[in-house]
Amino acid sequence: MATIAPPVEPAVHALVDDRTFLRKYIFSTDHKIIGIQFLLMSLIFLLIGGILAMMMRWQLGFPGRPMPGGGLLPETMASGAVILPEFYASLVTMHGTFMVFFAIMPLLVGVFGNYLIPLKIGAPDMAFPRLNMASFWLAVPAGLLMIAGFFVEGGHAAAGWTGYAPLSANPEYTGVSAGQQLWCLSLIILGLSSILGAVNYISTVINLRAPGMTWFRMPLSIWSLFITAILVLLAMPILSGALIMLLFDQSLGTHFFLPADGGQPILWQHLFWFFGHPEVYILILPAMGMVSDIISNGARKPIFGYHSMVFAIMSIGFLGWVVWGHHMFQSGMNPTLGTTFMVSTMLISVPSAIKVFNWLGTLWGGSIKFTVPMLHACAFVAMFVIGGLSGVFMASPPLDMYIHDTYFIVAHLHYVLFGGSLFAIFGAITFWYPKMFGRMMSPRLGKLHFFLTFVFYNLVFFPMHQLGLQGHMRRIYDPSTYEFMKPLAGLNRFITISAFLLFASQLLFLVNFIGSWFRGRKAEPNPWDDTGLEWTTPSPPPHGNWAVTPRVYHPPYEFGSGRTAEDFLPQDRKLDTPPAPARAPASR
Amino acid sequence: MAHAMTHASVMEPSPEAEPGAGVYNEKLGMWIFLLSEIMFFTALIGSYIILRFAHPEAWAAPGKVLNIPVTAVNTFLLICSSVSMVKAYASIADGNQKMLRLWLVLTVLMGATFVGIQAYEYYHLIEKAFVPSAGLYGSTFYTMTGFHGFHVTMGVICMSFVTWKAFRGRYTAADHRGVEVIGLYWHFVDLVWIILFTIVYLI
Amino acid sequence: MEQVAHRKHPNYIGVFIGLAVLTGVELTVAFLPWSKRTLILLLIFLAVWKAVMVALYFMHLKFESNRLRILAIAPLPLAVIMVTAVITEYVW
Numbered sequence: 001m002a003t004i005a006p007p008v009e010p011a012v013h014a015l016v017d018d019r020t021f022l023r024k025y026i027f028s029t030d031h032k033i034i035g036i037q038f039l040l041m042s043l044i045f046l047l048i049g050g051i052l053a054m055m056m057r058w059q060l061g062f063p064g065r066p067m068p069g070g071g072l073l074p075e076t077m078a079s080g081a082v083i084l085p086e087f088y089a090s091l092v093t094m095h096g097t098f099m100v101f102f103a104i105m106p107l108l109v110g111v112f113g114n115y116l117i118p119l120k121i122g123a124p125d126m127a128f129p130r131l132n133m134a135s136f137w138l139a140v141p142a143g144l145l146m147i148a149g150f151f152v153e154g155g156h157a158a159a160g161w162t163g164y165a166p167l168s169a170n171p172e173y174t175g176v177s178a179g180q181q182l183w184c185l186s187l188i189i190l191g192l193s194s195i196l197g198a199v200n201y202i203s204t205v206i207n208l209r210a211p212g213m214t215w216f217r218m219p220l221s222i223w224s225l226f227i228t229a230i231l232v233l234l235a236m237p238i239l240s241g242a243l244i245m246l247l248f249d250q251s252l253g254t255h256f257f258l259p260a261d262g263g264q265p266i267l268w269q270h271l272f273w274f275f276g277h278p279e280v281y282i283l284i285l286p287a288m289g290m291v292s293d294i295i296s297n298g299a300r301k302p303i304f305g306y307h308s309m310v311f312a313i314m315s316i317g318f319l320g321w322v323v324w325g326h327h328m329f330q331s332g333m334n335p336t337l338g339t340t341f342m343v344s345t346m347l348i349s350v351p352s353a354i355k356v357f358n359w360l361g362t363l364w365g366g367s368i369k370f371t372v373p374m375l376h377a378c379a380f381v382a383m384f385v386i387g388g389l390s391g392v393f394m395a396s397p398p399l400d401m402y403i404h405d406t407y408f409i410v411a412h413l414h415y416v417l418f419g420g421s422l423f424a425i426f427g428a429i430t431f432w433y434p435k436m437f438g439r440m441m442s443p444r445l446g447k448l449h450f451f452l453t454f455v456f457y458n459l460v461f462f463p464m465h466q467l468g469l470q471g472h473m474r475r476i477y478d479p480s481t482y483e484f485m486k487p488l489a490g491l492n493r494f495i496t497i498s499a500f501l502l503f504a505s506q507l508l509f510l511v512n513f514i515g516s517w518f519r520g521r522k523a524e525p526n527p528w529d530d531t532g533l534e535w536t537t538p539s540p541p542p543h544g545n546w547a548v549t550p551r552v553y554h555p556p557y558e559f560g561s562g563r564t565a566e567d568f569l570p571q572d573r574k575l576d577t578p579p580a581p582a583r584a585p586a587s588r
Numbered sequence: 589m590a591h592a593m594t595h596a597s598v599m600e601p602s603p604e605a606e607p608g609a610g611v612y613n614e615k616l617g618m619w620i621f622l623l624s625e626i627m628f629f630t631a632l633i634g635s636y637i638i639l640r641f642a643h644p645e646a647w648a649a650p651g652k653v654l655n656i657p658v659t660a661v662n663t664f665l666l667i668c669s670s671v672s673m674v675k676a677y678a679s680i681a682d683g684n685q686k687m688l689r690l691w692l693v694l695t696v697l698m699g700a701t702f703v704g705i706q707a708y709e710y711y712h713l714i715e716k717a718f719v720p721s722a723g724l725y726g727s728t729f730y731t732m733t734g735f736h737g738f739h740v741t742m743g744v745i746c747m748s749f750v751t752w753k754a755f756r757g758r759y760t761a762a763d764h765r766g767v768e769v770i771g772l773y774w775h776f777v778d779l780v781w782i783i784l785f786t787i788v789y790l791i
Numbered sequence: 792m793e794q795v796a797h798r799k800h801p802n803y804i805g806v807f808i809g810l811a812v813l814t815g816v817e818l819t820v821a822f823l824p825w826s827k828r829t830l831i832l833l834l835i836f837l838a839v840w841k842a843v844m845v846a847l848y849f850m851h852l853k854f855e856s857n858r859l860r861i862l863a864i865a866p867l868p869l870a871v872i873m874v875t876a877v878i879t880e881y882v883w
Binding site: 609610611619620622623626627630634637638641642650651656660663664667668670671673674675678681771772775776778779782783785786787790791 | 800803804806807810811814817818821822830831834835837838839841842845846848849850855856858859862863865866867869870873874877878880881882
């Protein structure tokens with residue numbers, strides 16, 4: 001046998017596809033199908049989360065008034081169509097739970113992690129395709145269990161999405177028993193699904209990159225998904241452990257978090273937020289990565305400061321482990337410990353700021369085309385800045401003393417999760433829709449959806465900063481019971497009406513998403529003139545992605561380099577081959 | 589094909605990819621999974637340590653409640669099963685099918701016995717009214733050892749499957765990935781027990 | 792890439808004897824009439840020594856690349872940070 005490594009032969013993958021319908025679309029091991037399965041599941045949960053929010057907003061805007069459609073709810077939830085306080089507590093809890101765990105997280109990690117990673121690194125599929133299928137089919141029962149909680153005696157979990165003990169551990173406090181246990185069980189199963197997914201993503205990025213796809217030639221979407229997967233891998237097990245202990249307190253009579261017999265409620269908070277803070281970076285990093293891809297593409301310019309972007313992602317991932325206490329400043333925790341968290345929290349704003357400046361630097365002097373994805377990506381940057389700025393206030397314990405558990409926090413979290421993550425998701429869905437489904441989404445509907453969403457979203461959430469500063473607490477059922485909050489009723493009503501209009505505007509996205517599937521303009525392989533590897537294969541790609549493993553020659557954002565006839569250089573284009581024949585620019 | 593002879597071993601990383609971790613996919617995947625398991629046990633064991641600092645008086649002196657002699661034997665047994673596991677791996681790496689099967693069967697038997705002895709221990713503790721609801725001591729003891737036992741049980745099941753495959757001749761010197769990968773899991777479970785035995789029974 | 796398989800195995804039985812001995816030492820130490828703090832430090836030291844032996848020899852970390860070794864110990868600082876930070880709630 002030769003001792004010198006032989007020249008690498010391009011691997012020829014069998015692209016003959018003789019799978020049955022069941023194996024192809026239901027129990028599929030193909031990362032692209034699994035990504036789309038996660039997409040459909042998550043969009044349904046996004047809708048559910050939105051409906052729950054509308055019910056909350058009704059009660060806050062028109063406290064004690066019968067809700068339209070409230071008559072459909074059972075007497076345990078709404079008496080005479082008026083939402084009951086116990087049900088309101090469940091609404092608050094389940095809105096947060098569904099949105100965080102079943103909508104945003106799977107949309108970013110389950111959908112785009114699955115869809116983009118193999119395609120953008122030149123791999124035929126994930127490292128462990130059957131494990132990937134298991135991940136999805138574990139998430140489904142988790143979702144069903146979570147929905148089941150609405151139908152059990154005592155109602156659904158009602159201790160907030162953060163499930164603080166002892167409120168969550170002792171059924172006497174909320175009146176909820178089975179619902180809270182189902183909440184724990186569902187999240188434990190979802191945690192396993194996420195952890196197995198993370199194992200897959202990390203292994204794939206490390207070991208399955210195509211020849212020439214070095215670490216620093218990977219697009220930022222993949223870098224961010226990689227670091228996110230590491231966060232999922234190491235943070236979710238902590239939540240799983242904590243949930244098991246909580247479940248045992250609820251069902252086995254253990255005393256981890258129940259004060260009688262020595263349990264420590266604050267231990268729950270530490271465990272939850274040790275997971276919870278990396279979780280919020282899980283909810284934003286993939287969005288940031290995809291925004292980088294879209295902004296670079298839309299400005300026809302390489303990302304400004306690619307290497308510093310990578311190090312910023314790594315820094316956020318790293319520092320994110322040591323800031324968790326900033327969620328607990330008002331818990332009675334050790335104040336000196338609190339001070340260390342203040343310092344680390346202020347530090348972590350630096351890499352985020354670096355990323356913002358780099359996005360601006362990318363746009364500066366670019367040849368900007370405001371396609372629908374580009375609109376969403378630019379809105380992301382602006383909204384994330386607002387959300388991040390309010391975060392800086394919260395980082396200071398003396399300030400936080402005043403605004404903790406008020407609507408100021410609600411404003412902050414929605415600016416980063418909706419203004420940030422969800423806008424990025426809308427942009428990313430529009431951007432990669434042609435690759436997924438072989439059709440373009442309607443730009444007209446897309447732009448209308450964007451503008452309406454952007455306007456109403458700001459009308460809903462910006463005033464919440466004001467509400468919070470004036471003392472409006474979180475999670476309360478009836479603001480009018482407090483004298484000092486009576487003047488805020490008008491603002492609450494305004495927010496509620498804007499929220500209904502915001503919700504209604506999402507119909508445009510739904511129509512666009514479903515309608516384009518059947519009637520959208522057929523998409524060519526590379527409708528956005530992008531440099532990524534996914535655009536070198538048909539739309540949608542076949543099982544196995546490429547007939548011949550791609551070979552990578554260039555960094556990820558070679559726009560306007562002047563080395564080709566077009567204004568972009570695909571990563572796999574070898575430059576001594578003749579450039580593609582000149583063609584009419586794709587209409588956007 | 590002309591280059592058939594130069595096809596790299598399946599137990600080396602793939603030649604048609606960028607250099608990655610330097611190990612084949614399944615081994616990398618198992619190591620990464622074990623990292624999540626470290627964090628899972630950190631939640632349980634870390635909480636135990638924290639609770640002991642919060643309420644030290646909730647724990648009895650070593651040996652007063654828990655049966656140290658029996659558990660010491662169990663610990664020794666698990667360590668032995670780790671040795672038989674690694675001997676199984678070494679056997680198939682040298683191409684020895686017979687010894688692979690023998691060592692694997694021993695590992696399964698010892699692993700199952702460990703779980704059995706643990707169940708026996710639980711039974712006697714419950715008889716003494718030392719149950720999960722017996723304060724912080726009971727809460728932490730049963731959760732930590734219970735989940736460790738659960739992991740051992742899962743390991744025994746997977747190991748049985750690997751043993752069955754070994755008897756069907758599915759592992760060779762050139763490809764024994766399944767043996768190495770289950771081995772890593774098994775040693776990890778042993779490692780966790782080494783920590784648990786010390787800090788739960790002896791401190 | 793190596794052509795020849797790693798023929799020479801580590802001395803697994805030797806490691807086993809070491810583990811058995813250390814376990815015996817632990818059982819003795821646990822019941823010595825020394826201060827609680829000394830006992831705890833000693834026992835943890837012995838347990839960690841055993842764990843490291845299992846990791847290095849049985850899990851073959853001693854013979855793997857630096858990359859894999861670093862990967863394997865990566866979560867440990869996080870675990871230490873979490874536990875020590877929360878302990879400061881009770882001991883300061």
